Amino acid sequence: GDSVTQMEGPVTLSEEAFLTINCTYTATGYPSLFWYVQYPGEGLQLLLKATKADDKGSNKGFEATYRKETTSFHLEKGSVQVSDSAVYFCAPGGAGNMLTFGGGTRLMVKP
Amino acid sequence: DTGVSQDPRHKITKRGQNVTFRCDPISEHNRLYWYRQTLGQGPEFLTYFQNEAQLEKSRLLSDRFSAERPKGSFSTLEIQRTEQGDSAMYLCASSSRLDAETQYFGPGTRLLVL
Numbered sequence: 001g002d003s004v005t006q007m008e009g010p011v012t013l014s015e016e017a018f019l020t021i022n023c024t025y026t027a028t029g030y031p032s033l034f035w036y037v038q039y040p041g042e043g044l045q046l047l048l049k050a051t052k053a054d055d056k057g058s059n060k061g062f063e064a065t066y067r068k069e070t071t072s073f074h075l076e077k078g079s080v081q082v083s084d085s086a087v088y089f090c091a092p093g094g095a096g097n098m099l100t101f102g103g104g105t106r107l108m109v110k111p
Numbered sequence: 112d113t114g115v116s117q118d119p120r121h122k123i124t125k126r127g128q129n130v131t132f133r134c135d136p137i138s139e140h141n142r143l144y145w146y147r148q149t150l151g152q153g154p155e156f157l158t159y160f161q162n163e164a165q166l167e168k169s170r171l172l173s174d175r176f177s178a179e180r181p182k183g184s185f186s187t188l189e190i191q192r193t194e195q196g197d198s199a200m201y202l203c204a205s206s207s208r209l210d211a212e213t214q215y216f217g218p219g220t221r222l223l224v225l
Contacts, residue, residue, distance in 0.1 A: 004153075032212045043115075043202055043216040044154070051212070089153050093212045098144065098167065101153030 002027040002094050004102035009087075012108045013080055021075040021105045023064075023090030031092040033057075033066055033073040034099065038087045047075075047088070080109045113138065115217035117203050123223045124193055131189045132220045136205030143186050144214060145178055147171065148200040160186060193224045 007022045025033070032051045036044040048057035053068035062077045073090055087106045091099040116135045124130050136143045142161050146154035157176070158168045162183040172178075175193075180186040190197055200221050204214040 034213075036216070041221075043117075043218045044204075046213065046215060049213060091153075097142065097206065097212050097214070098156040098159060099146075099154070099214060100156070103151075104153050 002031075002092055002100040004090050004092065004100055006088075006090055006102035006105050009104070009106035010108050011105060012110065015082055015109055015111050016079045017109075019075070019077040019080045019084075019107065021088055021090075021107070022072070023074055023102065024070070024072045025090070025092045025100075026071065027092045027094065027100075030068060031094060033064070034091045034093065035062070035064055035073070035075050036089045036091065036101075038089065038104070040086075044089065080107070082109045082111050085109045115203055115205055115215055117201075117217040117220050119220060120218060121221050121223075123225065125225050126193060126195060128193055129189065129191045130193060130222065131187055132201055132203075132222075133185060133187050134203030134217060135185045136203070137207070137215055140205035140207045140215075141183070142206045142211055142214075143180055144204040144206075145186070145188050146202040146204065148202055148219070149198075154202055157188075190222075193222075195224050198222055198224045 034049045035047040037047045048059040050057040050066035056065045087104040089104045118133045144159040145157040148154040160180040175191045200219040202219045204216045
């Protein structure tokens, strides 16, 4: 079945630092890929998505590029803010469009 | 524009009791999904509906769990004879006909079984 591997957290950065959260996946075919963000005590919010190889999804300064060759979808942001502190989940879509989530990566940004 | 809503947001129950959660999807979204998330883990798929039809169920969905979407709008998830291992966040999501792959999540119902 589908699976996702994300870098273990927590990732601790200072404000304005560069962020990379690695995500690799295994899936049948070429699914759409998603990043979701979860703030404490809340549900998941869609952050960005990419639907085909070489597509770049972007939102709120975050970017991720669909790399078919390496089955990766790494999340990046040039300058993080304290308000970006949250848990980030990478997920490929699957049969029936169910999402398969990794364990998530907790980001902590210090002022 | 109303998002996905879930009720209740929190539920504390004693082992052996039955609980029922409700999810209202985004208006006119025809697909509705249920996931379970335990502490420190990512959400795990439980089941999904297209309109009123339940099209897929995970092996995680034991026979104590039942989900319905009788009119193709809101959905309920019932857990019978709750166990402490059922303690988790139960998340609902919905997606539209035009973009079935993109799921929008509700705030979740946090269940604690004592």
